[in-house]
Amino acid sequence: MQSPLFSSIVGQGLAVAMLDKALERGPVHAYLLAGPPGVGKTEAALAFAAGLVCPQGGCGRCNTCRRVQEGIHPDVEWVAPEGNLYRLEEVQERISRHVAYRPYEADSRARVYVITEAERLRGAHGEPANHLLKTIEEPPRHAYFLLVTDQPQDMLSTIVSRCQVIEFRPVPVPVITADLMNRWGLPQAEAALFARVAEGDLEYARELARDEKVRHWRDRLLDMARDLPGAGPVMTEAAIDEVLAMAEQGSEELAAQMKEELERRLEWASDARDRNRLEKEHERLLKRRQRRLRTQRLGMVTRVFAGWYRDLALAAVGAEEAVLNRDRLAELRLAALPDGLPAYLDAVLAARRTRERLRYNVDARGAIGDMLRAIKEALTQWPLS
Numbered sequence: 566m567q568s569p570l571f572s573s574i575v576g577q578g579l580a581v582a583m584l585d586k587a588l589e590r591g592p593v594h595a596y597l598l599a600g601p602p603g604v605g606k607t608e609a610a611l612a613f614a615a616g617l618v619c620p621q622g623g624c625g626r627c628n629t630c631r632r633v634q635e636g637i638h639p640d641v642e643w644v645a646p647e648g649n650l651y652r653l654e655e656v657q658e659r660i661s662r663h664v665a666y667r668p669y670e671a672d673s674r675a676r677v678y679v680i681t682e683a684e685r686l687r688g689a690h691g692e693p694a695n696h697l698l699k700t701i702e703e704p705p706r707h708a709y710f711l712l713v714t715d716q717p718q719d720m721l722s723t724i725v726s727r728c729q730v731i732e733f734r735p736v737p738v739p740v741i742t743a744d745l746m747n748r749w750g751l752p753q754a755e756a757a758l759f760a761r762v763a764e765g766d767l768e769y770a771r772e773l774a775r776d777e778k779v780r781h782w783r784d785r786l787l788d789m790a791r792d793l794p795g796a797g798p799v800m801t802e803a804a805i806d807e808v809l810a811m812a813e814q815g816s817e818e819l820a821a822q823m824k825e826e827l828e829r830r831l832e833w834a835s836d837a838r839d840r841n842r843l844e845k846e847h848e849r850l851l852k853r854r855q856r857r858l859r860t861q862r863l864g865m866v867t868r869v870f871a872g873w874y875r876d877l878a879l880a881a882v883g884a885e886e887a888v889l890n891r892d893r894l895a896e897l898r899l900a901a902l903p904d905g906l907p908a909y910l911d912a913v914l915a916a917r918r919t920r921e922r923l924r925y926n927v928d929a930r931g932a933i934g935d936m937l938r939a940i941k942e943a944l945t946q947w948p949l950s
């Protein structure tokens with residue numbers, strides 16, 4: 566029977582079955598969880614880590630399982646790059662320096678390193694990856710490495726070949742629709758719309774379902790995309806400001822909320838050393854979550870823009886059944902011009918290019934500005950009548 570740890574992971578039958586079997590039959594020391602963003606890789610990594618550390622092999626009910634899944638167990642080390650790429654020193658300090666130590670808690674069966682954004686391990690010249698490789702090749706008995714990536718094509722093959730690869734797929738639209746209806750109580754039509762718009766990204770679909778603000782942003786971004794062709798320079802600047810404000814929003818809320826969590830945890834700390842550890846962990850966790858939130862928000866901007874122009878292209882060629890933003894079908898029909906197709910496709914490409922750039926580029930203002938200008942140029946260049 567499947568471990569209850571995996572019960573909340575939706576639409577990843579094969580990946581979950583492989584991880585579950587590994588817990589049952591004996592895991593290897595390194596896994597690569599690879600697949601598109603928002604499909605449950607991190608959640609699965611935590612569930613699997615709980616199974617490795619739990620004294621009962623992943624009961625899903627004990628204190629150990631609970632803390633691992635909340636990301637606060639001392640024997641599950643979360644590793645994320647501080648900058649765009651991992652540095653050698655980060656890998657040394659966070660992993661190899663203490664990999665030989667026994668688990669921190671007496672009843673833990675393992676120490677697990679969850680290495681996020683693993684494609685960034687290649688660093689500037691491959692040193693972080695090569696350094697980690699040595700550790701992975703001869704791991705201490707109690708150490709496990711769960712590498713997570715949504716850009717597997719950017720991974721160094723030497724690392725990939727040392728890991729058992731667990732592939733995650735986009736979550737099918739009907740599965741997302743059912744999840745939104747059952748878990749968040751959405752009416753069918755709305756659930757189906759968000760499932761479609763999310764294109765397999767369950768996390769984004771859930772955000773749309775439960776967060777009114779996110780729904781509002783989607784509407785605003787679609788309006789901006791619609792109005793961009795007629796927008797003057799002042800309006801375009803205002804759009805950039807609005808988009809960036811959107812990306813920053815929620816960051817302070819998150820900090821306040823996590824501060825409360827920290828206070829609660831500190832009450833349970835056993836001694837000064839433990840307090841210190843919790844505070845350090847908190848700092849790192851906060852930075853990581855804030856960065857992730859910002860990246861997600863900026864990703865949403867390029868996604869919504871790409872989606873709008875893709876829909877315009879579909880509407881222009883009369884393929885309305887494939888439109889993502891069904892709630893905007895009337896506007897799309899009005900706006901789509903049959904001879905606009907090349908321009909719409911250029912606009913889609915500009916948005917996708919920006920998405921790639923934003924993954925490594927810290928200058929969000931520059932990247933978003935370039936995107937809006939490139940799209941505007943594409944749309945005005947063609948003789949759209």
Ligand SMILES: [Zn+2]
Nearest residue numbers: 619624627630
């Ligand atoms: Zn347990």
